[in-house]
Amino acid sequence: MILPVDFYARATLDVARDLIGKVLVHRTAQGTASGLIVEVEAYIGEDDPACHAAAGRTDRNAPLYGPPGRAYVYLNYGLHDMMNAVTEDEGHPSAVLIRALAPLEGLPLMRRRRSRAPWRKGKPAVADPDLCKGPGNLTRALGITLADNRRSLARGPLTIQDRGIAAGAVAWDTRIGIRVGTEHPWRATLAGHRSVSGRRP
């Protein structure tokens, strides 16, 4: 079942917690790829210094201010596309960053996309549990790009689904990879899962 817009129109921390164990699916002309969400981070409002809305509204972060249930995709470090799910109500800039998946469907397609990265030329193949480990890696494996920015997650080809998978315990700790706002325990992981990036509580 595809998660409806209502799922996202709630407090961001609740959405983050509930996204653990759901399935991110991307259908493209090359095929379908999907993975179980095992790591997310919440970015909440203009008062959160790590949120892109911290300095107010701009052309780039406008999707954060828009309706919930849309994708907010942006390019980071000139190399990596990051995918967020926009949460809360219009005018309340907040989102959940998808940071890691456990690969489910389309493994050969993911392997092909990962190995196509310029910096992986001539390198050994990525191990299956690592295909979607990290926010830049998962967008590459699923073929998610800036073209998906603002897309509704309630209609294909990019959706998040509830497949009734019984996930384990959710662990909370501080967000990683940021220089400000590190005090908030707004990173949720599927406890101990090996596809989680970085620290693994």
Add this chain to the structure above:
DNA sequence: CGTTCGATGCACT
């Protein structure tokens, strides 16, 4: 284990 650093594009000052 840990820290450092280059690649790379663009929004923002």
Add this chain to the structure above:
DNA sequence: GTGCATCGAACGT
């Protein structure tokens, strides 16, 4: 011009 919500390799402990 500066600084990233990164990745992966190189090097130090």
